[in-house]
Every structure is written in structure tokens, then in C-alpha cells.
Amino acid sequence: MEQTVLVIDFGAQYAQLIARRVREAGIYSELVPHTISRAELEAKKPAAIILSGGPSSVYQENAPTFDAEIFESEIPTFGICYGFQAMAQALGGVVTNTKEREYGATLLNVEVKSKLFESLDPQQEVWMSHGDAVTKAPTDFVVTATSAGAPVAAFESNLKPFAGVQFHPEVLHTTNGQKVLEKFLYEIAKLKPTWTASNIIEDLVVKIKNQVGSEQVICGLSGGVDSAVAAALVQKAVGEQLTCVFIDHGLLREGERAQVENDFVKATKVKLVVKDEAKRFLTALKGTKDPEEKRKIIGREFIRSFEDAASEIREKSAGEIKFLVQGTLYPDVVESGHGAGTATIKSHHNVGGLPKDLKFELVEPLRTLFKDEVRKVGKLLGLPNEIVERHPFPGPGLAIRIVGEVTEKNLEILRAADLIAREELTKAELNQSIWQFPVVLLAEVRSVGVQGDGRTYGHPIVLRPVSSEDAMTADWSRLPYDLLAKISNRITNEVAEINRVTLDITSKPPGTIEWE
Ligand code: XMP
DSSP states (O other): OOOEEEEEESSHHHHHHHHHHHHHTTOEEEEEETTOOHHHHHHTOOSEEEEOOOSSOTTSTTOOOOOGGGGGSOOOEEEETHHHHHHHHHTTOEEEEEEEEEEEEEEEEEOSOOTTTTTSOSEEEEEEEEEEEEEEOOTTEEEEEEETTEEEEEEEESSSSEEEESSOTTSTTSTTHHHHHHIIIIIISOOOOOOOHHHHHHHHHHHHHHHHTTOOEEEEEOSSHHHHHHHHHHHHHHGGGEEEEEEEOSOOOTTHHHIIIIIIHHHHOOEEEEEEOHHHHHHHHTTOOOHHHHHHHHHHHHHHHHHHHHHHHHHHHTSOOOEEEOOOOHHHHHHHHSOTTOOOSSOOTTTTSOOTTSSOEEEOTTTTOOHHHHHHHHHHTTOOHHHHTOOOOOTTGGGGGBSSOOOHHHHHHHHHHHHHHHHHHHHTTOGGGSSBOOEEEOTTOOEEEEETTEEEEEEEEEEOOEEOSSSSSBEEOOOOHHHHHHHHHHHHHHOTTEEEEEEOOOOBTTSOSSOO
């Protein structure tokens, strides 16, 4: 069994990021809730434990608690921020509300030789976010670092493989964050990096074979990386038993259908059924401008189209199809488990997907993976770069990037502008440096312009490049002005209906990534 680092979750956002960083270090990692007992934890046989940060103070009335008995075991343990303070308190140290919040980039002073900071600079920038501070380390712990607001900014046990830090090693603002985390994993917990794309594939192929046996499997492709990689894995595991379905709802970007029909099929040799349903979706969307209404219509039509395709395949193969492949990722699994209290901002996760009551059992080979791992797996499976490195694209497609009615004409305008933006981004080799680049057509708005000798009265296009780690929060990407100028010139020259190009400079929150 794969060695596992369990991250005890005191606040989902931090915890997920920690698990990702551990995996980047080549070791499998999963989240567990802070309510887990010592016995439950030990039953999972973790190779190490990390106590995550969290938004609370250990003194707060409803502060998340945990079973402090876990410290009686010998499992290597690393506390981060809130987890560090909880650890200090449970082991007899002192946590004080110093009334001095330390937030943001802070200078850390390494005070003594230590495993965590071995061969790193004695002064380094770290990211802090705390109100309370550990003012006394537990007995048998050495204080290895300090900062202006944290007299104990890191400690290590003399007796057990225990250590902790007040700062956040998982965020990129902490210069040596990944190195510190790796020192804990490799030097204190003595783990070896074995979680690699080829091991992941081997592992998943066996799991899929065991689940599916000799039954028939169906998979809906969206053109996106998740469904493509999920399908490629199932294809590798059970080959002939898999049939993929691609519903062309007419709301795709230029070239996307061809990519699936040609490149994906060539790379994987999957059996593919393509359904051209553009007319059906456009007819159903006629006259609709409301974003949620559009999503509902698309969701409904998508399910119907998929069901039609499935019954055709059933008839042809004269057999039952027992399984449906879905490209669910680990963050979706975590978020649906932790979902209580998180507001649904947009009803997106069921759009462009399929409802659970379709009469299939689900095969979800990517359930344990983060997006970057999915990409690595996809590359190793030989999928084309254009698919593996594709930005996320919403299930309802261009329909939610047209503010106004979805018509053939509007789709054509948006497709042309979107293609230019993508081409120029790729040419500038900045594709991988941003998360997503929606291009939005304001079909309801017109503005006056001048072109050649004449007055124009065209539509504006909005460029919405964003940087993000997980789409939960995002910032607008600072793309080079030259690139923006190029995109703007080309769009206004080449797309007759567009006479104005604007840049969206709103972060998320408050703005969402998509406009609808
Ligand atoms: P927002 O706009 O909520 O988007 O900031 C967050 C991420 O989700 C994608 N998105 C969707 N994906 N169906 C999908 O499959 C949807 O209805 C949908 N709406 C938004 C969006 O592209 C971004 O990556």
C-alpha cells in the first residue's frame, strides 16, 4: 500500500493545499476531519500526520478540537499555524493571545541547527497569519526559529519525530516553504518520494479492472482534461469494453470537436460516438437570456442527448452498460464532504455533468487526484498537449459567455474572438502561466466606434484572464500590455461586429470567473 500522509483538517482551504504540496513532494496525502479519534487514525496506518492551519484561535469557544492522544503514538507529526498551536498546547507548551496580529510576509530567524531548516538561510521570508502565539515550547522541544511576532516560530522534539511551524509552508509566499515541508517528510518522517505518475497509473488501472470486471462502460467526453484522462485510464484498463460519447452541443470553442474526434481518438484508440446536437440546444435556448435558465436548459438537454446516445450504443452492442465514467477530482470530493455552510454561488457542478440517478454505477478513477496530477497522468498516457494543458472550460460552454441570447450569430462572433485570444496567448507562451482566459461577448451592449471612414455601432468583448490555484478564489492576470494590445488589434480588425475590447480587472471574490 502507498505510504500516506494524513492531513488533519482544521480549515479546508489550508488543508487541501497542504495535501497538494505533500503530493508534489512525491508522497500520497489525504485529508481527514479534525474529529478523527486516535484509534481511527491509527487504523489508517499513516506514515505521518500533519495538523493543518485553520481560521480559529485555540482559545475560541468553538475552536475545532482533536484527539490529543494522537501524540502518544510514535507517528511523525508536523503542526502548521493553528495545528502548531494546538500541538504546543496539547503537549504542555503555552499559547498566548499577544494581541499582536502577525499577518503577511515576515522575516523568520533560524536560531539553532535543526532538521527543518538544515542548509537553508538563517533569515528567510515566511507567510504568517496568526493572532495568538506560542510563547513557551513544550518540554523536550527545541525552539528552532523566531520572528518579530512569534517568540516560538518553529520547534522540534528531542524525543519523537515531532515538529511544527507557526508560518504557512504550503503557500508560495514562504520562500522555502516546500523545502521545509520536504525536510519534515524526508528527514524527520523518513519517507521516500514514490508517488509518481507511473505508479498512479499502475495503481488506478488495477482498481478499474477490479471494479469493472467484464462489464460494458460508457464515458461522456467534454473535450476537457478530466474526462479525457479518466477515459484514457479506463481504456488502458478495460479497452474494448469502453465506448466514449461526445455530445457536440454547439457551444464549444473553435477546434474543440476536432481535437476530440481526431487527436484524442488517435492517441487512445477509444471507440467514440459523436452526436451532433447543436440544433437541439440552440432551439431549446432560443429567447433565453437568464444565466441560470440557460444552465438548466443545457443541463436538461445534455442528459437527454446522453441518454439517447446510450440507448443507441446499447442496441448496437445488444448488451447492458453497467458503468459510467466520471472525471470527479479530489477537491470535488473534499468540497462535497465539507460542503455544509458553503453557499452555492452558481449551480455549476451538475451542469454539463450527469445526474446520479442515471442507471449506471460510477467509475471515478480521478477521485483521489488533484488537477496537476491529472495532467501528469494524461501526459504519461500519451494524450496530446493541447488536451492535457487545456484550461478549464465550463460545461455550458460559450452559452454562459454570451451576455444575452445564445444565437448562431453570437456564437460565431464569440468563437472568432476567443480563438484570437487563445492563439496570441499560446504564441506568447503564457498559456500555462494563467488559470483560465474566458472571452465574453456583451451581446446586449453596443457602443459607438469609428473604423476606416465610418461610424460603427458594435459589441464589446471582455477579456477575463485569471490566475488561480483552484478556481475558488482568483485574481486577474497581469498579462503584458503588448500581448493585450495585439489581441485587441486583431479582434477589432478581424471580427467585424466587435469595435471595443475591454479587460476585466476584478478579483474573485467579488467577481466570479465567468460572467454568468
Ligand atoms: P466561477 O464563474 O463560479 O467559476 O468563478 C469557477 C470555475 O467553474 C467553472 N464553471 C463551470 N463549470 N459548469 C461547469 O462545468 C458550469 O456551469 C460552470 N460555471 C462556472 C468556471 O469556468 C471556473 O473554472
